[in-house]
Amino acid sequence: xxxxxxxxxxxxxxxxxxxxxxxxxxxxxxxxxxxxxxxxxxxxxxxxxxxxxxxxxxxxxxxxxxx
Numbered sequence: 450x451x452x453x454x455x456x457x458x459x460x461x462x463x464x465x466x467x468x469x470x471x472x473x474x475x476x477x478x479x480x481x482x483x484x485x486x487x488x489x490x491x492x493x494x495x496x497x498x499x500x501x502x503x504x505x506x507x508x509x510x511x512x513x514x515x516x
Contacts, residue, residue, distance in 0.1 A: 455501040463503075470507035481511035 451470050453463025467487065474484050487509040494502045 450504060450506050452502065452504045454503075457499055465503060465505045467507065470505070474507075474509065474511060478511045480513060482514045483512055484509040485512055486510050 451463070451465050451473070453461065453465045455461045467489075471484050475481055487507055490506040490508075492504045492506070
């Protein structure tokens with residue numbers, strides 16, 4: 450799960466990238482080499498279009514390559 454916030458279209462914060470989600474997953478499963486079959490869901494919250502929050506949910510399968 451990664452999230453980003455935007456306030457008054459002036460200040461934005463967060464990283465919604467697949468790379469960020471993949472880094473989080475690989476840190477949680479250090480024995481894995483890659484994440485495959487990635488699915489993405491999104492939740493968006495807004496108050497009058499002034500305060501926006503986006504949460505991205507990434508799901509996938511952690512795999513280890515044969516060497």
